[in-house]
Amino acid sequence: MLEHLLETEVNKRPSTVRLQGRILFLTEDPDLIRRQLQGEDLEWDPSIPLRDDISTDEITPGWVCYHFDEKLGEYPYVGLMCGEELPIGRNDVKNGGFVCSVSGKRRGKGSSREASPYAERSAGIRVVIGENIERIYGENCANIGVLTSTDFSLIEKIKNGEEIPLESFIGDAGQIERDIIEYGGLLEYAVARLKGLVTVPEIVADLERSETIAEKIMARHWLKDGSGADIGVPRIKPGDTGFLRTDLRFSHEYVTPMASTFWQDFAGEADLNDTDSILFFRDHLAFLDEVITEDRKAAGLLDAAHALHDRQREFATAKGVRLHGELPDRTGSDGICHIMIQDRYALPGQVIIGSDSHTPHVGALGCLAFGVGTSAVVNAWATKDVRLEVPESIRIEVNGDLQPGVTAKDLMVEILRHPSVKSGEAIGRIIEYTGSTIAVLTIDERVTLTNMAAEVGGFTGIIAPDEKTVLWISEMRGIPVDEIWDLCEGLKSDPDAHYAATIEIDASQLEPMVAEPGDPGNGVAISGLDEHINVDLVFVGSCTGAKRDDFDMYAEVARQAVAAGRRVPPSVAAFAQFGSIDVEAYCIERGYDKLLQEAGFQVLAPGCGACINAGPGVSSSPDQVTISSINRNFPGRSGPGKVYLASPLTCMASAIAGSITAYRSDKDNWA
Numbered sequence: 001m002l003e004h005l006l007e008t009e010v011n012k013r014p015s016t017v018r019l020q021g022r023i024l025f026l027t028e029d030p031d032l033i034r035r036q037l038q039g040e041d042l043e044w045d046p047s048i049p050l051r052d053d054i055s056t057d058e059i060t061p062g063w064v065c066y067h068f069d070e071k072l073g074e075y076p077y078v079g080l081m082c083g084e085e086l087p088i089g090r091n092d093v094k095n096g097g098f099v100c101s102v103s104g105k106r107r108g109k110g111s112s113r114e115a116s117p118y119a120e121r122s123a124g125i126r127v128v129i130g131e132n133i134e135r136i137y138g139e140n141c142a143n144i145g146v147l148t149s150t151d152f153s154l155i156e157k158i159k160n161g162e163e164i165p166l167e168s169f170i171g172d173a174g175q176i177e178r179d180i181i182e183y184g185g186l187l188e189y190a191v192a193r194l195k196g197l198v199t200v201p202e203i204v205a206d207l208e209r210s211e212t213i214a215e216k217i218m219a220r221h222w223l224k225d226g227s228g229a230d231i232g233v234p235r236i237k238p239g240d241t242g243f244l245r246t247d248l249r250f251s252h253e254y255v256t257p258m259a260s261t262f263w264q265d266f267a268g269e270a271d272l273n274d275t276d277s278i279l280f281f282r283d284h285l286a287f288l289d290e291v292i293t294e295d296r297k298a299a300g301l302l303d304a305a306h307a308l309h310d311r312q313r314e315f316a317t318a319k320g321v322r323l324h325g326e327l328p329d330r331t332g333s334d335g336i337c338h339i340m341i342q343d344r345y346a347l348p349g350q351v352i353i354g355s356d357s358h359t360p361h362v363g364a365l366g367c368l369a370f371g372v373g374t375s376a377v378v379n380a381w382a383t384k385d386v387r388l389e390v391p392e393s394i395r396i397e398v399n400g401d402l403q404p405g406v407t408a409k410d411l412m413v414e415i416l417r418h419p420s421v422k423s424g425e426a427i428g429r430i431i432e433y434t435g436s437t438i439a440v441l442t443i444d445e446r447v448t449l450t451n452m453a454a455e456v457g458g459f460t461g462i463i464a465p466d467e468k469t470v471l472w473i474s475e476m477r478g479i480p481v482d483e484i485w486d487l488c489e490g491l492k493s494d495p496d497a498h499y500a501a502t503i504e505i506d507a508s509q510l511e512p513m514v515a516e517p518g519d520p521g522n523g524v525a526i527s528g529l530d531e532h533i534n535v536d537l538v539f540v541g542s543c544t545g546a547k548r549d550d551f552d553m554y555a556e557v558a559r560q561a562v563a564a565g566r567r568v569p570p571s572v573a574a575f576a577q578f579g580s581i582d583v584e585a586y587c588i589e590r591g592y593d594k595l596l597q598e599a600g601f602q603v604l605a606p607g608c609g610a611c612i613n614a615g616p617g618v619s620s621s622p623d624q625v626t627i628s629s630i631n632r633n634f635p636g637r638s639g640p641g642k643v644y645l646a647s648p649l650t651c652m653a654s655a656i657a658g659s660i661t662a663y664r665s666d667k668d669n670w671a
């Protein structure tokens with residue numbers, strides 16, 4: 001299979017970098033950006049407010065990712081919101097001759113799409129500088145040869161066309177990261193590794209060291225050397241670099257096509273390694289035809305989106321990979337990848353990688369699951385392993401009883417506005433949720449927390465498996481309880497395991513929350529909102545909000561509303577979308593579909609839909625207000641309107657009231 005790779009020649013890049021081109025400062029002020037696009041070169045001055053929190057949705061909005069080749073270079077930053085404006089248009093970056101792009105904190109947050117750095121590189125950007133850089137985005141940059149740095153002194157050197165040591169972009173990176181940067185990308189590195197040109201660092205195990213659950217799973221899956229013949233080491237610790245053998249690898253139609261192109265360049269017609277543990281999903285764009293605008297259709301974007309689907313299906317067929325695809329008889333898909341992995345595949349103690357930032361979803365089952373970019377997917381198709389620098393862990397300890405009407409989503413919004421999280425302390429770290437509150441949450445509610453570890457910026461989220469986990473998996477899949485307990489053996493953190501920080505939350509103090517538009521970190525208690533906020537749209541669904549327990553909550557509020565003679569008012573358009581065909585069957589069996597329709601909801605077959613601006617429930621104008629149980633509300637994510645994130649109960653109560661309203665189980669909501 002890998003002969004093609006062994007014949008490929010790879011060389012290290014030169015030890016210095018000299019760039020010829022301009023610097024683009026991504027500023028909060030749209031006029032400053034326009035002036036740069038018109039040819040003005042700004043002098044760097046730290047008082048210039050740079051844009052923080054630039055998400056990959058802003059670098060390459062969902063519709064841009066319908067392209068999966070060099071054409072992406074026409075679009076970087078077309079979704080970048082500066083003030084209330086989108087100052088960067090198609091081809092502006094490419095035509096501007098920029099080689100370096102500079103922004104503030106948390107550059108590249110959000111989705112794991114490698115399309116973002118790929119679009120930047122295709123437009124000419126060679127260096128990205130930010131105050132800090134999100135893990136997946138940073139890795140994706142390195143994997144395709146885009147250099148990153150947090151050192152703002154490089155700006156002057158780049159501007160002057162000075163020769164800069166490559167070392168300046170390597171800093172204290174581990175050996176593997178260093179080799180990847182030196183070889184110019186992950187796939188080049190993979191070839192060097194297979195040829196024995198680089199060595200994977202040996203682990204020096206401290207047998208006295210106490211471990212977290214995540215560290216135990218990593219040690220069990222650690223490759224002893226670059227050959228991958230032996231798996232498992234006694235101990236690993238934060239900062240160790242190496243490779244993990246994966247149990248499951250999956251990707252969806254946004255990523256598989258680009259990955260298939262990379263694969264053909266990388267491995268020719270070779271088969272993928274162990275196709276039984278690879279899955280493809282058609283989930284993101286199954287409903288796109290229903291909402292795409294005429295403008296975008298005229299620009300060929302619907303055809304481009306269909307090409308993504310076709311390419312994935314053809315590649316799945318050619319390589320013999322299982323594809324959870326479209327429904328044969330109606331619009332929709334088998335399900336959202338994360339919910340299907342949760343319900344059908346993931347097991348405690350596994351290492352699972354997916355082409356999506358919400359892959360930590362199944363960390364609630366005691367897996368180590370994390371999102372990776374396209375190059376890492378391709379590498380894993382060949383080697384079954386994934387590169388890793390062991391992150392530190394953070395413990396979020398939640399104790400106390402949640403008040404009636406307060407859910408895991410409210411807890412998560414509270415976590416996201418915690419000062420430690422807001423300051424970026426959790427970025428790139430493993431978030432382990434513990435405490436008495438977590439112990440009593442259902443599996444689906446725990447999943448809401450691990451799913452949204454992505455919004456924290458964490459490497460992943462994890463919860464140690466317990467009796468609830470074992471019984472849930474057994475009931476869902478018919479696996480004998482004893483077999484699942486065997487998998488859970490040793491899967492808990494040692495009492496004196498080391499954490500970089502512990503965040504303590506008193507659950508009893510929590511109230512129903514919303515995250516105000518723009519960022520999931522904009523949390524505020526509903527009781528603290530200083531105005532009455534009417535809603536135009538309600539969308540309940542997504543990997544965060546379309547599990548069985550979420551629908552139990554939607555249905556319960558709908559039942560109460562219908563019994564009280566209430567339904568969604570005519571001023572509000574309300575949509576409920578199932579997370580998978582399994583969730584749909586569960587709901588139909590209980591009559592939830594009819595109940596929701598009676599309450600005024602349009603009920604949709606499974607898919608990601610409005611969550612990614614590609615299905616019924618998206619906004620169509622900036623003044624529209626949406627309340628939704630999805631996980632992120634970055635600008636433009638679900639249309640041009642304003643999205644409030646909220647719990648399943650709050651979304652339903654707000655749908656019926658027509659305005660943002662907390663659900664109260666202890667009083668008559670509909671009086």
Ligand code: SF4
Pocket residue numbers: 283284336337338356358542543544607608611612631
């Ligand atoms: S439902 Fe939304 S957040 Fe979840 S995988 Fe789909 S697009 Fe991503």
